[in-house]
Each structure stands twice: as C-alpha cells, then as structure tokens.
Amino acid sequence: MSYLRFDRTVMLNLEESLPREVLRTNKSGAYHCTTIVDCNTRKYHGLLVVPIPELGDDNHVLLSSLDETVIQHGAEFNLALHEYNGGHFSPNGHKYIREFDCEKIPATIYRVGGVILKKEKIFVRHEQRILIRYTLLDAHSKTTIRFKPFLAFRKVTTCTHENDAINKHYDEVKCGIKTSLYPGYPELYMQLSKQGNFIFTPDWYRNFEFRKERERGHDYSEDLYVPGYFETPMAKGECVVFSAGLSETEPTNLKQLFDQEIAARTPRDSFEHCLKNSAQQFYNKQGNRSYIVAGYPWYNKQRARDLFVSLPGLTLTTDHRDWFEKVMDTAQDKVSAFMTTQGGDEGQLKDLGDSDVLLWIIWALQEYAKATSLLDCKNKYGSFIFDIIKYIKSHKHPNLFLHANGLLYTNGKNKPVTWMNAVVEGKPVTPRSGYVVEINALWYNALRFVESIYEMDSTSVVPPALKELITAVEHSFASTFLNKYGYLYDYVDGSHVDWSVRPNMILAVGLDYSPLDKKQMKSVLDIVTKELLTPKGLRSLSPKSMGYNPIYIGSIRDRGYAYHQGTAWPWLMGFYTQAYLKLHKRSGVSFIERQLIGFESEMSNNCIGSLSELYDGNPPFKGRGAISFAMNTAEILRVLKILSNYYLE
Structure with a gap:
C-alpha cells in the first residue's frame, strides 16, 4: 500500500480534501501547488508558478489550472473543481475521483461510467515546465478528452480581474499554442504530445474564490481568462502528455521526458523519505549561485537565518555535502562582502544584519565539521570562521556589541533581531533586546568551536585572548540568565529581565558546547519539557x-x-x-x-x-x-x- 494514498471517501469529502495540499518544485524557483482535488484555495496556487526577475522578486501564476472533460457519445463529464462566489462549487469533478496517490508523483484516478482515466503531474528539474500525463486505462467506446487552460498572468500576491488590457493573441506551435497576456511577461507554451485541435473561444470566467485567503483576511476573489480549449481522441491504453512551459518543446519527446523525470524521483514511501524528498524542494539554483528557499508558497526570497539554520539538515543528513558547499560558498561571498562594507548591501541574502545570523553560520559549519571532519572544515572554511569571530570582536557589527563580561549585547527594541521577528504596526511584538539568551549561547558555542580548531593541531596554540574570553562567558552566562526558578531569562537588558518561559533557552543546553553545568542544564530541560x-x-x-x-x-x-x-x-x-x-x-x-x-x-x-x-x-x-x-x-x-x-x- 502507498504511504501517501487517499481513497474515494477522503476525496469526496471536501472538508477532508481541500485542506490537503500538494507542492512540487523544480529547484529553479518555479513550483506547482494546489489541493489534492485540484481546486485552488490560495492565490499562491497554480499549475505553473514561476519567477520572472524582470518583473520583481515575486513569483507569478501563469497557468492557474487545467480543466479536463471526458466526452463519450456526445455527453460531457467535466473532471475539474472550482469554488465560486458564495462557496458554490462547480463542476464538482471530484465526485469522479476514485483515489489519489502521491508516493512518487501526484496521480489521480477518475472513473466516469466505463471510462477510467489516470492523471499524473511532474515538474521538470531545472526547467520552468510542468508535464501532465493522461492515460486512458479503460474505455468501452470512442473517447475524446478536452483540456481547457485557465490563465492568470499575475503576481502571487495579487488577484486578477477581467480587463481590456489583456492580449488575446496567440500563435500556433507544434501540437499547441503560445500566448502572453500582458507586456513584460514571457510566452506560455502549451503543447500536447500528439496532434489535437485547438478551438479559440476566448472568455473570462468570473468570481473564483480562494478560501484560504478569505480566512487570512486577504483579497480572495478573481477572474481567469480562458483562450479556448484543446481536444484530442484517446484510445484505451493510450497516454497523452500536456506540457506548459516558458519555451517550446518537441512534442514527440514529451513521453520520454516524463519517464526520465519519474525515474529521477525518490519515492515517498516512509516518514524519512518524505522529509528527504521535501528537503530537495528548498534547493534553489540561480545561474552559478545556490541558495535555500525559506518556505512555500511564500518566503521565496533567500532569508539568511533560515538558510543557515536549514542548511545542515537539508543537505548533510541527506548525504548531499556538495549542496552544502555550493550554498555555503555562495553565502560566503555575500557575507564577506557584508562584513567588508561594515553592514552594507546584503544583496540577495536578506537580513544578514540580524544579530544572530553570523553565529548561525558558525553553527552550520560546526555541523559540517561533524559530518565530514574538523580538518576538512578548517581547510575549507577556517579563514571564514576566524573572520566572523574577528569581525564581532572588533565591534564592526552594526548591532552586536561585545561587553567586558564576554557577553554580546544587541538592540532589538525597535526592530526584531532574532527569529522571533513578528511586527505589528511597525513595532516588534516580542522586542527582545540586551543580552539575548540564544545569541549568547551561540556565541559561547562558536568560541569553543574555534578553540577546538586550534587544538586539533599540536603545533598551534590557543590564543590566550580566546581562552580569556571563553572563561569570561562561562562566568557571566549563568549569573546573567539563570534565575531562582531554574530556567533562563529570555533576555536581560540592564535592570530589566524577561521572565517569559520561552524555548530559546534550550540552545544553551542543546548546542555542542554549553556554558551551564549538568545540574543547570537538567533544570532548564525539565522546565522546557514540562511547559x-x-x-x-x-x-x-x-x-x-x-x-x-x-x-x-x-x-x-x-x-x-x-x-x-x-x-x-x-x-x-x-x-x-x-x-x-x-x-x-x-x-x-x-x-x-x-x-x-x-x-x-x-x-x-x-x-x-x-x-x-x-x-x-x-x-x-x-x-x-x-x-x-x-x-x-x-x-x-x-x-x-x-x-x-x-x-x-
């Protein structure tokens, strides 16, 4: 039995199926995302969502959805599902679904009378193209399949509406068409693996609703443009591949390309394999530079903290040391430039100036040393690590100040400086400022890691200044953060201490090097576990x-x-x-x-x-x-x- 299979009872119950979503990415910034019944519930959903750098940082929904209709003996059975104004669903194609399987790729089986149709979707690696394969598993009479594309051509953060600015022109290409609705957008190529008919019947479909956007308090209604539809006959056992991409492809190669892409996929047949498969979807390659995307369907920008916290788990645990090094090498250039310009331009790596980011870099490299060897880490990244420590100690960081007691001080009153970064009306919801507990836990850990790099070489000597600093942090940490109830203050700023019981203190126990003794660590762990x-x-x-x-x-x-x-x-x-x-x-x-x-x-x-x-x-x-x-x-x-x-x- 498949690890990720949903039967007819789940698919028919929209309260069960609509909250379940499918995400596929191509490691180049594009993605496909919708629900398991192919009903879009977010404005971020779409069959083909791509970055268009010329139009800004946001992704853009080009192909919102594709309606399939089975035609037999003149009768039409629409397999699609959309939600319209007032919570009205049409055409209720989910009632034909017999099962949905997503172990390797999203696959849906429909049954309409004597017709059994299988639909499978796959995103081509490192190419802005989605392929949908339709296989007619069974049919007792002549069958035609109709494909109707719903086009948006908009940013993921907006909704489109019927307008006169749209360009309805299209050109024929091999087994399909190409079209671009607005200036600045690339051509969208829609092609079939066999010759079919395209019938040009331009029209707007109005008042689609995105229930998730309604829940979140955002705009949730839009209109979509349909240029027409494709029709092709299908015989029992035959498969047809639909392609939507930013470049023309050779239709006769689509079936082979689909098979090649499937062969490269990791089956999601266990908890661990699901996570490993998911991990690869965050990889992002832009030219010769590699990044980690923070999340989907938003967070498509490269956020520094998310990148460095995520990097070891997404790469080293999946035996992709090469990806770790590619991402870290890209980041190293950005970070070195940032430190050289005294906290200047961050480039594509956002929020580098946040107070904890440089310390997360050292933690990530510490994990790299554990996965490879301390020697490998020193040889490849030793100078980078030393430069970060020197940068912080030299008081060059714009918002990280080394005090005489060895602890790091930061100002987070007016702008969030840690992962707890929610802002309402321009003000931090959690204004953590002063001596922040995880920043100083990371600092101590970083200093001890640097000490271990020195100690691995019998010919080198740990600098006395480093030893003194480590000792100072050891003495100051517990006396500053540990309270009489046995847990750690979240932050301390002068005479003000924050008594909130928060999880940030777990880093002071969980990092490889802790400034706490065993009894203190157990007390912190017990309270975290309990509360x-x-x-x-x-x-x-x-x-x-x-x-x-x-x-x-x-x-x-x-x-x-x-x-x-x-x-x-x-x-x-x-x-x-x-x-x-x-x-x-x-x-x-x-x-x-x-x-x-x-x-x-x-x-x-x-x-x-x-x-x-x-x-x-x-x-x-x-x-x-x-x-x-x-x-x-x-x-x-x-x-x-x-x-x-x-x-x-």
Whole structure:
C-alpha cells in the first residue's frame, strides 16, 4: 500500500480534501501547488508558478489550472473543481475521483461510467515546465478528452480581474499554442504530445474564490481568462502528455521526458523519505549561485537565518555535502562582502544584519565539521570562521556589541533581531533586546568551536585572548540568565529581565558546547519539557506566561500577535533532542522516538509529505502558516540523523 494514498471517501469529502495540499518544485524557483482535488484555495496556487526577475522578486501564476472533460457519445463529464462566489462549487469533478496517490508523483484516478482515466503531474528539474500525463486505462467506446487552460498572468500576491488590457493573441506551435497576456511577461507554451485541435473561444470566467485567503483576511476573489480549449481522441491504453512551459518543446519527446523525470524521483514511501524528498524542494539554483528557499508558497526570497539554520539538515543528513558547499560558498561571498562594507548591501541574502545570523553560520559549519571532519572544515572554511569571530570582536557589527563580561549585547527594541521577528504596526511584538539568551549561547558555542580548531593541531596554540574570553562567558552566562526558578531569562537588558518561559533557552543546553553545568542544564530541560513540549515541537511561550496566545488565526494583526506567543515550532526539536540525549543518553532514545509520532502524522495533512511553518500551541495542534517550511523539515531530518547515530552505537 502507498504511504501517501487517499481513497474515494477522503476525496469526496471536501472538508477532508481541500485542506490537503500538494507542492512540487523544480529547484529553479518555479513550483506547482494546489489541493489534492485540484481546486485552488490560495492565490499562491497554480499549475505553473514561476519567477520572472524582470518583473520583481515575486513569483507569478501563469497557468492557474487545467480543466479536463471526458466526452463519450456526445455527453460531457467535466473532471475539474472550482469554488465560486458564495462557496458554490462547480463542476464538482471530484465526485469522479476514485483515489489519489502521491508516493512518487501526484496521480489521480477518475472513473466516469466505463471510462477510467489516470492523471499524473511532474515538474521538470531545472526547467520552468510542468508535464501532465493522461492515460486512458479503460474505455468501452470512442473517447475524446478536452483540456481547457485557465490563465492568470499575475503576481502571487495579487488577484486578477477581467480587463481590456489583456492580449488575446496567440500563435500556433507544434501540437499547441503560445500566448502572453500582458507586456513584460514571457510566452506560455502549451503543447500536447500528439496532434489535437485547438478551438479559440476566448472568455473570462468570473468570481473564483480562494478560501484560504478569505480566512487570512486577504483579497480572495478573481477572474481567469480562458483562450479556448484543446481536444484530442484517446484510445484505451493510450497516454497523452500536456506540457506548459516558458519555451517550446518537441512534442514527440514529451513521453520520454516524463519517464526520465519519474525515474529521477525518490519515492515517498516512509516518514524519512518524505522529509528527504521535501528537503530537495528548498534547493534553489540561480545561474552559478545556490541558495535555500525559506518556505512555500511564500518566503521565496533567500532569508539568511533560515538558510543557515536549514542548511545542515537539508543537505548533510541527506548525504548531499556538495549542496552544502555550493550554498555555503555562495553565502560566503555575500557575507564577506557584508562584513567588508561594515553592514552594507546584503544583496540577495536578506537580513544578514540580524544579530544572530553570523553565529548561525558558525553553527552550520560546526555541523559540517561533524559530518565530514574538523580538518576538512578548517581547510575549507577556517579563514571564514576566524573572520566572523574577528569581525564581532572588533565591534564592526552594526548591532552586536561585545561587553567586558564576554557577553554580546544587541538592540532589538525597535526592530526584531532574532527569529522571533513578528511586527505589528511597525513595532516588534516580542522586542527582545540586551543580552539575548540564544545569541549568547551561540556565541559561547562558536568560541569553543574555534578553540577546538586550534587544538586539533599540536603545533598551534590557543590564543590566550580566546581562552580569556571563553572563561569570561562561562562566568557571566549563568549569573546573567539563570534565575531562582531554574530556567533562563529570555533576555536581560540592564535592570530589566524577561521572565517569559520561552524555548530559546534550550540552545544553551542543546548546542555542542554549553556554558551551564549538568545540574543547570537538567533544570532548564525539565522546565522546557514540562511547559513547552508539544507533539508538534516546542511552544514559543509557556501557557503560564503572560500573553500566551496559541492559536494562529484571524486577521494579519491577530496572527502577528500570535506568531511567537505560544505557537509550536518543529525546528526547535533539533536542539531539544540534542539536549535530552546529552543528559539521558541511550535511555532517552525511546522518548524522542515517541515525539516523532506527532510529526509523522503530518505527512498526510496540510502539505502532504512536508511540515507546516508552525502549529497551534493547543490541541489539536493544527498546522498554520507556510505549508512547507525549510527549517522544520531540516531539523526533524537532523533529529532522525541523531537517533540513527545512537542505533549504530
């Protein structure tokens, strides 16, 4: 039985099927995303969504959907499903679905009387092209298939409406047409693998609704343009491939191309394989530069913190050292330029100036050293690591200041400087400022890692200044952050201390080097376990703390106030796992294994085969935000890797 298969009962029940989404990407910034019943519920959904750099940073929906109609004996059976104004669904094609399978690629089987039709979708790697293969598994009489494309040609952040500016012109190409609706947009080539008829019947279809956008308080209604439709006869056992892309292709090669792309896919037949498959969807190659996309369907920009937190889990745990090095080498150029210009232009790597980002880089390189060797890391990235430490110690960072007590101070009152970065009306919801707990935990860990690089060479000597700084941080950390209740303040700014019980303190235990002693570590871990641990990760705030707001719903403002005020985040489980096993050793393995059950259940929910950005902090811990999030996928993969190392002992 397939790991990701949904039967007719699920597909017929729209309350069950519409919340489940499918995402496929091509590692070049383009993607396909919709629900398992092919009904778009977000303005970000589409069959072909691509970046168009000439029009800005946003992705653009070109081909929104493709309606299929089975025609027999003059009777038409439309297999599509759309939601219109007032929650009206038409043409209700989901009633013909017998099953949906997404183990290797999305595959839907329809049954209309004696006709059984299989539809499979695949995104071509490193090319802006989606292929849809239709196979007529059974038919008792002459059958014709009609394909009707719904075009948007808009940014993913907007909705299109009927207008007179549209260009309805099209040109014929081999077995299809090409068209571009507005100036600045590329031609969209729509072709079949066999010769069919294209009937030009231009028209607007009005008042589509996106229920997810309505829930989020955004514009949720649009009109779509249909230039006409393709028709082709099909015989029993025959397959036809539909191609939509930004360049013309040879129709006779489409079937072979489809088979080649399937052969290159990793089956999603287990929890681990789902995560590994999902990990690859965040890779992004632009020319000779490589990045990590933070999440889908939004977050298409390269956010520095997300990139470095995600990088080890997305690459090293999946045995893709080459991808780690490509991404890190791209980032190294950007970071070095940033440090040289004293916090100047960040280029394509956004938010490099945030106070914790450089420390996350060193953590990522520390993980690289563990996956390869300390010598390999030193030879390839040693100078880069030393440059970062020197940059921070020299007080050149625009918002990171080394104090005499060895701790790092940052100003986060007016602008968020850590991963807790929600802003409402221009102000941080969580204004973490002063000595921030995870920044200083990362700082101590970074200093000790640099010390280990020196110590690996018997001919080198650890600089006395480094030893003194490490000692200063050891003495200052616990006295600054540890309170009488046995947990760590989230931040300390002068005489002000933040008593909120937040998960950031777990880094002080879970990182390889901790400034706490064993008793202190256990006290922190126990409180995190008691107040923050959920089946979907660690809560961003304890239910006992003031301001607890665990349900991420409502308007943009409402969601901003809930974003880090009690919602659960899976990515923190990487550090929680390290902390737990550091203290409990092998006896803690079964406990961590049980924690993973909550994440495996998510493989068939929300974005199937992946993990959402965040989850409600209270039962039933519903997934929210971006449907597929790099940091979460990466760190749960790293948990699996950590556990596998214990199995090998």
